Amino acid sequence: xxxxxxxxxxxxxxxxVRERDFRLSxxxxxxxxxxxxxxxIVVLGGGxxxxxxxxxxxxxxxxxxxxTVVDQDDDHxxxxxxxxxxxxxxxxxxxxxxxxxxxxxxxxxxxxxxxRVDLGAEQVLLSDGVTLAYDVLVVATGARLLPEETEGLTGxxxxxxxxxxxxxxxxxxxxxxxxxxxxxxxxxxVVDMPIKCPVAPLEFCFLxxxxxxxxGIREQVELIYVTPLDAAFTKPVAARTLSGLLAEKHVExxxxxNTGEVDGxxxxxxGYDGRExxxxxxxxxxxxxxxxxxxxxxxxxxxxxxxxxxxxxxxxTAAPNVFVIGDAAxxxxxxxxxxxxxxxxxxxxxxxxxxxxxxxxxxxxxHTNCFIESGFGKAMLIDFNYDTEPLPGHYPSGVGLxxxxxxxxxxxxxxxxxxxxxxSLLPGRxxxxxxxxxxxxxxxxxxxTRS
Amino acid sequence: xxxxxxAGTPVTVTEEGFYLDPDQWREDMAPEIAxxxxxxxxxxxxxxxxxxxxxxxxxxxxGPTVRALGRTSGVSIKELYLLFPKGPAKLAxxxxxxxxxxxxx
Numbered sequence: 001x002x003x004x005x006x007x008x009x010x011x012x013x014x015x016x017v018r019e020r021d022f023r024l025s026x027x028x029x030x031x032x033x034x035x036x037x038x039x040x041i042v043v044l045g046g047g048x049x050x051x052x053x054x055x056x057x058x059x060x061x062x063x064x065x066x067x068t069v070v071d072q073d074d075d076h077x078x079x080x081x082x083x084x085x086x087x088x089x090x091x092x093x094x095x096x097x098x099x100x101x102x103x104x105x106x107x108x109x110x111x112x113x114x115x116r117v118d119l120g121a122e123q124v125l126l127s128d129g130v131t132l133a134y135d136v137l138v139v140a141t142g143a144r145l146l147p148e149e150t151e152g153l154t155g156x157x158x159x160x161x162x163x164x165x166x167x168x169x170x171x172x173x174x175x176x177x178x179x180x181x182x183x184x185x186x187x188x189x190v191v192d193m194p195i196k197c198p199v200a201p202l203e204f205c206f207l208x209x210x211x212x213x214x215x216g217i218r219e220q221v222e223l224i225y226v227t228p229l230d231a232a233f234t235k236p237v238a239a240r241t242l243s244g245l246l247a248e249k250h251v252e253x254x255x256x257x258n259t260g261e262v263d264g265x266x267x268x269x270x271g272y273d274g275r276e277x278x279x280x281x282x283x284x285x286x287x288x289x290x291x292x293x294x295x296x297x298x299x300x301x302x303x304x305x306x307x308x309x310x311x312x313x314x315x316x317t318a319a320p321n322v323f324v325i326g327d328a329a330x331x332x333x334x335x336x337x338x339x340x341x342x343x344x345x346x347x348x349x350x351x352x353x354x355x356x357x358x359x360x361x362x363x364x365x366x367h368t369n370c371f372i373e374s375g376f377g378k379a380m381l382i383d384f385n386y387d388t389e390p391l392p393g394h395y396p397s398g399v400g401l402x403x404x405x406x407x408x409x410x411x412x413x414x415x416x417x418x419x420x421x422x423x424s425l426l427p428g429r430x431x432x433x434x435x436x437x438x439x440x441x442x443x444x445x446x447x448x449t450r451s
Numbered sequence: 452x453x454x455x456x457x458a459g460t461p462v463t464v465t466e467e468g469f470y471l472d473p474d475q476w477r478e479d480m481a482p483e484i485a486x487x488x489x490x491x492x493x494x495x496x497x498x499x500x501x502x503x504x505x506x507x508x509x510x511x512x513x514g515p516t517v518r519a520l521g522r523t524s525g526v527s528i529k530e531l532y533l534l535f536p537k538g539p540a541k542l543a544x545x546x547x548x549x550x551x552x553x554x555x556x
Contacts, residue, residue: 192518256538258517260529272532303522332553
């Protein structure tokens, strides 16, 4: 199945060019050296996953393949930085860099909206009318915010009493709103899961506690965290620690709240079950879905526009030559940059194996690693995978960073991560201490019970 | 694990009342589970959701979330809350005899 015997001839671009209008609809072709078959890899999305996947594939396959990355704009946003913008700790302009500038030489970059993927014809239709044929498709278009799907969230009060920090404009507007806030009820609400970086709304609470303390008005501010989950977090051990931290910082926790309406004028969240939570300022994490073209591509996505994917091989269930990395994948792990980084190794290996007609490697273990800002210059670290929940201990070994415990070292780690993101993670290099397989050496693992 | 008796048949459930083995479930058990949960009568709309839950579980290995139910069951989230008050995904899963939905991470 994966091997492709019949290869039609066509023209392919020379390597080392960018933003050039290749003969993109050319069928798979003969490489620069006549007689060598060149496979075409199209990568949809030039964010974290698309960039690091393209760079790894370029490094692994060189001129054996033509790699084209497509995205709708030229703004690569360092998303972990969004959390800091409302508190004046990051400047918006420092978080954005050029997308194609993050790609290795020899990778083509094209700015265009994606109209749809035709799985049967193995091609991508762009909104400018261009068709990209592929031998392997990598879906890396992440998650999209869907505030319009919650009643009232984009209505009166938006950007006045109702804000978000999940996009750059929102985070920037929220900085102004926070600076003008002099007291009252600040409600942080997650409408529903899944969301990107599920710990970020908790971090926002911890940083808000610090921020208002620094401003000397903490006593005048009530902080309330409203979640659809039945605890502060999805995993029991971490949920207990995080609940304890919320209580310690006097953040009220409201659980199992499914937001049906955000009433910006009346200042209240209304749950589907009739409960109400009043607010003076609301910070709402909207519903997430996959990219819009997924919905327009028959057979590609699920009901939310995420792409059903084998959780160990990262091959989509839609077609054998479609692979998925990052937030776009419907797999049971967090939508987070660290996950995407850990997936990079597996997806690159499996695309190479697929093109060679070899069996895929089912090695991705769901490894997730998150720094959680806890305020006052400290952060916690959690590390887990499909089978092991976040546990206390140290990372990556017994003498590493403390897990599930606030420390200054973790905060420094979080700040340093931005450098590693641009210089190691996106280029597709391994990051020291951040190995794909979850380490167990420093963790307090539970003693197996005898059956 | 606790055992519950529905329609005269013992079944294995969790502490929260979710079936461990969906194959132990029969349609005539559903009205009894529903009554335990405070729903006196199962209407056609209830049944539409219950059968949808079982179909989704059979296909995906986990029951859908409320949001997914609102998209795929043909019943809006608002109506789901009227049919299965408090927590539609959990309550409908219990009545449909499938394990507790895992939800999202």
